[in-house]
Amino acid sequence: MKDNKLANHVIAAEGRLPWYRSDGQNCDCYIVGIAGGSASGKTSVAQRIIKNLNVPWVVLLSMDSFYKDLTPEEVEIAHRNDWDFDSPNSYDYDLLLETITKLKQGRTVDVPIYDFETHKRVPNKHNTVYGANVIIFEGIFGLYDKKVLEMMDLKVFVDTDTDICLARRIKRDVAERGFDVAGVLKLYQRFVKPSYDNYVYPTKRNADVVIPRGLENLVAIDLLTKHIQRQLQERKMQSRWDMARMSAPEELPSNVIVLEKTKQLMGMHTIIRDINTSRHDFIFYADRLATLVIERALDELPYEARTVQTPTSQTVHGLGQKVNVGGVSILRAGGTMEIGLRRVIRDAVIGKILIQTDPSNGEPQLHYCKLPPSLREDNTYIFLMDAVIGTGAAGLMAIRVLLDHDVPEDRIIFLSFLAGPHGLHTIARAFPRVKIVTSYIDSVLNAHTLFLEPGLGNFGDRYFGTENE
Numbered sequence: 001m002k003d004n005k006l007a008n009h010v011i012a013a014e015g016r017l018p019w020y021r022s023d024g025q026n027c028d029c030y031i032v033g034i035a036g037g038s039a040s041g042k043t044s045v046a047q048r049i050i051k052n053l054n055v056p057w058v059v060l061l062s063m064d065s066f067y068k069d070l071t072p073e074e075v076e077i078a079h080r081n082d083w084d085f086d087s088p089n090s091y092d093y094d095l096l097l098e099t100i101t102k103l104k105q106g107r108t109v110d111v112p113i114y115d116f117e118t119h120k121r122v123p124n125k126h127n128t129v130y131g132a133n134v135i136i137f138e139g140i141f142g143l144y145d146k147k148v149l150e151m152m153d154l155k156v157f158v159d160t161d162t163d164i165c166l167a168r169r170i171k172r173d174v175a176e177r178g179f180d181v182a183g184v185l186k187l188y189q190r191f192v193k194p195s196y197d198n199y200v201y202p203t204k205r206n207a208d209v210v211i212p213r214g215l216e217n218l219v220a221i222d223l224l225t226k227h228i229q230r231q232l233q234e235r236k237m238q239s240r241w242d243m244a245r246m247s248a249p250e251e252l253p254s255n256v257i258v259l260e261k262t263k264q265l266m267g268m269h270t271i272i273r274d275i276n277t278s279r280h281d282f283i284f285y286a287d288r289l290a291t292l293v294i295e296r297a298l299d300e301l302p303y304e305a306r307t308v309q310t311p312t313s314q315t316v317h318g319l320g321q322k323v324n325v326g327g328v329s330i331l332r333a334g335g336t337m338e339i340g341l342r343r344v345i346r347d348a349v350i351g352k353i354l355i356q357t358d359p360s361n362g363e364p365q366l367h368y369c370k371l372p373p374s375l376r377e378d379n380t381y382i383f384l385m386d387a388v389i390g391t392g393a394a395g396l397m398a399i400r401v402l403l404d405h406d407v408p409e410d411r412i413i414f415l416s417f418l419a420g421p422h423g424l425h426t427i428a429r430a431f432p433r434v435k436i437v438t439s440y441i442d443s444v445l446n447a448h449t450l451f452l453e454p455g456l457g458n459f460g461d462r463y464f465g466t467e468n469e
């Protein structure tokens with residue numbers, strides 16, 4: 001990766017609109033491949049397109065990240081400038097293909113960080129990339145491999161005079177990559193120029209667009225930017241209103257579990273629905289209710305036989321939970337379940353997904369996502385928490401985020417205080433293997449406010465005391 005190092009969690013200045021259809025399946029992201037000689041201006045062109053696009057969720061992926069790791073003996077050869085880095089064989093194509101395939105499908109990937117001075121990947125470090133709507137992939141062999149080419153939506157070749165490339169490369173490699181001038185010239189004559197003539201330049205015929213002179217060619221870059229913008233516009237989704245308009249049969253989907261309407265549950269619901277309930281009481285009863293929902297969800301986990309000895313030396317054949325449980329709150333309202341979760345599972349690791357509604361169109365937007373690695377381990381079930389499932393739009397987005405991070409569908413249990421048939425059917429249609437546990441069903445979804453009725457107001461505001469902000 002050049003210049004676009006993302007941290008282990010993703011933070012966006014602007015939220016990401018839905019990148020999947022209402023059936024929950026991802027739409028492929030748009031991939032632009034840029035090839036050309038070394039120092040022809042591939043990265044500079046890519047960066048200019050990104051700047052011109054001026055949209056969030058664009059990722060620059062450099063083929064340099066996929067150079068094979070050299071053995072100590074090979075590193076010695078490379079330090080004498082006798083190693084050929086300009087052969088197609090010097091790249092780890094398996095990892096490259098796996099990475100582009102996953103990114104195209106909208107999934108998360110760990111991209112190696114390559115060090116040109118040591119000729120190796122930086123150990124135990126990578127850039128986590130998630131949530132690309134557009135990927136710009138650049139490299140000298142960017143348009144070379146057939147399988148990589150098949151994944152590109154737009155193929156670009158930067159055609160810059162080789163003398164200019166050499167001059168730039170000398171300047172760059174001495175300043176940034178730890179070479180001396182003699183070393184750059186030796187590599188250039190022996191490997192870089194022959195490889196350009198034999199392999200790289202012929203890939204120009206695979207390009208849809210050729211940019212003569214690279215970065216200087218502002219007209220070509222402008223046309224490319226406009227083309228990509230048009231493609232993004234066509235892919236824009238409108239999910240929340242579509243969902244609200246979808247039919248919702250009265251019978252709840254089979255993967256939904258609603259708490260039994262006991263007198264104590266009805267009593268708690270009466271208190272938290274009451275507009276006159278103080279914040280203090282609201283929090284107290286919300287926490288109690290969360291505990292009940294979580295206790296019920298625990299019953300959906302796999303258990304195994306366990307035998308123990310009692311203090312009276314008796315043997316008891318009991319049960320033990322077979323799996324770990326982690327929580328993920330859909331912020332902000334899902335954070336109201338965290339106290340309940342911790343009361344039941346003291347050491348639960350909790351991840352966060354911040355989804356906010358765009359006030360201009362009511363669409364959900366993903367703003368932040370932090371999923372600690374332990375939540376993605378094989379033996380872990382996720383309790384995904386939100387206060388209310390209304391249209392299902394936020395829940396659908398959050399489940400999609402978990403799936404993109406390789407959490408299997410049948411290990412997600414979605415918990416809420418309140419839910420409506422619309423949202424439950426939307427989620428069940430898209431993700432039938434996700435179980436949903438809720439404490440109560442409100443059947444009416446107000447077509448104007450998209451709030452459930454009779455409802456309980458804005459749960460997050462009442463819990464966190466922000467009603468008047």
Ligand SMILES: Nc1ncnc2c1ncn2[C@@H]1O[C@H](COP(=O)(O)OP(=O)(O)O)[C@@H](O)[C@H]1O
Nearest residue numbers: 037038039040041042043044045168172215216
């Ligand atoms: N049009 C240009 N004029 C001057 N310098 C340029 C131009 N385009 C690129 N450079 C410089 O040349 C070097 C190589 O450019 P870069 O975009 O990294 O090429 P590539 O990715 O093809 O190797 C960089 O130092 C860059 O700043």
Ligand SMILES: Nc1ccn([C@@H]2O[C@H](COP(=O)(O)O)[C@@H](O)[C@H]2O)c(=O)n1
Nearest residue numbers: 038039064067085086116119139140192
């Ligand atoms: N350890 C390495 C690996 C590669 N190179 C040279 O980098 C060039 C490709 O990178 P660009 O950014 O210029 O596209 C390629 O020509 C290799 O010779 C290197 O010097 N050392």
